[in-house]
Amino acid sequence: MDTADFVTVQTTTDSSDEAEQLAALAVERRLAACVQVSEVRSYYWWQGETHSDPEFLLILKTTSGSVPGIKELLVSQHSYDEPELIVTPIIAGSETYLQWIAESTGS
Numbered sequence: 036m037d038t039a040d041f042v043t044v045q046t047t048t049d050s051s052d053e054a055e056q057l058a059a060l061a062v063e064r065r066l067a068a069c070v071q072v073s074e075v076r077s078y079y080w081w082q083g084e085t086h087s088d089p090e091f092l093l094i095l096k097t098t099s100g101s102v103p104g105i106k107e108l109l110v111s112q113h114s115y116d117e118p119e120l121i122v123t124p125i126i127a128g129s130e131t132y133l134q135w136i137a138e139s140t141g142s
Contacts, residue, residue, distance in 0.1 A: 040142070041125040041133050044095040044105050046118055047077060053114055054091035060112060066104045067095035068139030098142045099124075 044067070048054050051074075058070035071094045078087045095105060102122055109118045125133070136142075 039124065040098050040100070041128065041136055042097060042099050042102065043123050043125060044097060044102065045121045045123070046093050046095075046109060046113070047075070047090040048093070048113065048115065048118075049088065049090055050114075051091055054093055057108070057112060058093055058095075060108060061093075061095055061097075061105065064104065064108070065139065065141045066101045066108060067097040068136040069096045070094065071096075096136055098137060098140050100142055101140050 054072045058072055061067040061070050073092045075092045077090045
């Protein structure tokens with residue numbers, strides 16, 4: 036199994052409800068096999084000022100082929116003007132777990 040086909044995608048949002056909605060949609064649409072949601076505090080520069088806010092971090096386990104659909108989901112459903120979209124390759128993983136990701140995303 037080629038690990039180059041597997042990635043994690045991360046994004047954040049400012050509400051638990053939105054995080055849960057995005058996570059559920061990504062799994063229901065088979066864009067991600069699993070989405071983990073964690074509460075974090077983000078420090079960032081935005082519109083000329085430093086901010087510090089609680090946010091919810093979503094980590095989606097998926098395939099590289101699902102990234103365009105995830106991007107479309109975030110553009111259409113995310114409340115932020117500029118939603119975070121960071122894609123990280125999975126360079127190693129158990130073969131059975133990666134197979135589960137592939138099967139769960141219809142890849």
